[in-house]
Amino acid sequence: MELNKRFIVDLSQAKTPADIVFEVSNILENPEAANRKIWLKLGDVSLNQSQILSIKSLISSINSTLSLIESECSQTELAAATLGINTKDVEEELQAELSTLEAESPKDTPSEQYIPLVDYKEEEPKESEHEQQENKEILDENKQQQEEIENKQDEQTTQNTEEQPAVSSDINQEENKKDEEIQNQLDSIFDSEVKLENILADDKDITEMQNWPLTKEAEDDFEIPEEIMTDEDYAILQMNTQYHKQTVRSGQVIQSNGNVVIIGDCHPGCEIHAAGDITVWGVLGGIAHAGCKGNTKAKIRALTLNAIQLRIADSYARRPDHIKNIYVEKSNTFTPEEARFVNGSIVILKVNDR
Amino acid sequence: MTGRVIVITSGKGGVGKTTTSANIGTALAKNGASVVLIDTDIGLRNLDLLLGLENRIVYTLVDVVEERCKLKQALVKDKKNPNLCLLAAAQTRDKSAVDADQLKTICEQLQEDFDFVLVDCPAGIEEGFKTAISGASEAIVVTTPEMSAVRDADRIIGLLEAKEEIKSYRLLVNRVRPNLVQTNDMMSVDDVVEILSCDLIGIIPEDTGIITSTNRGEPIVNDENSPAGKAYINVAKRINGEEVPFLDINEPKGFDAFLAKVKTFFGIKG
Structure with missing residues (x-):
């Protein structure tokens, strides 16, 4: 009492x-x-x-x-x-x-x-x-x-x-x-940095396509809801995984019905489409489309995430216009980042050393 | 509304077709006309980079042709100028993905909604070139004052003349270096025009600003102080039918230059 x-x-x-x-x-x-x-x-x-x-x-x-x-x-x-x-x-x-x-x-x-x-x-x-x-x-x-x-x-x-x-x-x-x-x-994930916001969610109306809002930097206290494992998450875990040990160059396309792991850089102009997660052990500079079969729990990870466009399921996010470096300076220091789909937008989080 | 379909071509690579397309398109749109730029260089697209629209491309010309999206969905609006749209080429395919008839229908559809349809042609005289010129009724032949580029432009003009649909074609001489012309190390614009016996639409001086503008993804016509930007704005005016005198690119040198500066300072003409 x-x-x-x-x-x-x-x-x-x-x-x-x-x-x-x-x-x-x-x-x-x-x-x-x-x-x-x-x-x-x-x-x-x-x-x-x-x-x-x-x-x-x-x-x-x-x-x-x-x-x-x-x-x-x-x-x-x-x-x-x-x-x-x-x-x-x-x-x-x-x-x-x-x-x-x-x-x-x-x-x-x-x-x-x-x-x-x-x-x-x-x-x-x-x-x-x-x-x-x-x-x-x-x-x-x-x-x-x-x-x-x-x-x-x-x-x-x-x-x-x-x-x-x-x-x-x-x-x-x-x-x-x-x-x-x-x-x-x-x-x-508290000190996560939110860089991109999705441009259009599921509605691919013509007018929406023509009037894309400018990508804006989200506020510092962007809320990331708790992660609960769902069936979609388990579906990704059970998918096959393709390994590619190569530099993916402009014009090259990698497609997979499962997860994709690339050991190497992905240059601007390349495209990676996977039904599951995309992991790049290198610089991701091209277009990455995770969960291309509609799985919104798919994630994109890279040692350096500098993608021109990120797509998760039906959402698109583009690189902010003020980031002008098309080819990333190659360096020995990386800030690994992960892109995921949160509340209708694509959010990039810094991967902490846990 | 029936817009004009203008193809920008050269034969030789690297003479500035894409730069010209981006700048003329932007200049026309700045004057208030509605403009759509079509990049037909499938597999080696660059026009999106020059306009800084690379990150906005979702659907491409190939997606439109293969009916994965509607034509209007594939049009990417320019960041600054709402009058300007880009129909980008696919990077992951090659020239065989679109044939002449398909591009012609696309041009016809776009003609209804836009004042100008500018087609950026790939280098060469093969499939890609034939596709690019299929929908056009006018052409701008870009060349530089070099023998190789002039020779290729001559070949292109021959091909354009053989095509009935092309009603008019005009010459744009790019990357002219006045000081080299003066020392007779470079062909003059007059020489080029004489060799090609073709109407001139513009003379673009060599400008280092082009390099920075390309890297920044912003056409140089947005910088009205640059010589190349001014020249491109004049080209756009001539396309609109205005009579604009050609820029005097012959910079005076040495003592003459000093004298000219002193004269302009005191407001003396001549």
């Missing part, structure tokens, strides 16, 4: 995602916060799905649940909503819940108190994509602040959080494990 205690955290003063994570992790050291339903009140901070996921898993590590997020930023709300977290206004939700409670059991009116956050006036380090690193930095820099926060936490412990009759117990340990797994995955 302890689970249904509400614990409201007001972080509307926090200005960066790092502040929020830092605050949350501090609050969670507080034994009072364990086994609660945590409600977060956020300011105008834009959090993406994976950032919320990491906060969620932080909270779930002390057997509490993140059940509500109030934010002034629509993006954060959207991300939270897609993760199944309530995004209503804290006060409105409280009023609503209290009124229903009063109707059910008119005992004593609970006194809800907000935990005010000490004003952040100091300059925060610039937002990097690694939250954990950032946390460490902040820990070093803000030791004085930490004292304040600890004082504030003492206040928190003295505050009364009211008890309420059980309505439902939503915590599922398995779900938490899953979340952690997903979060690990997300962390690994």
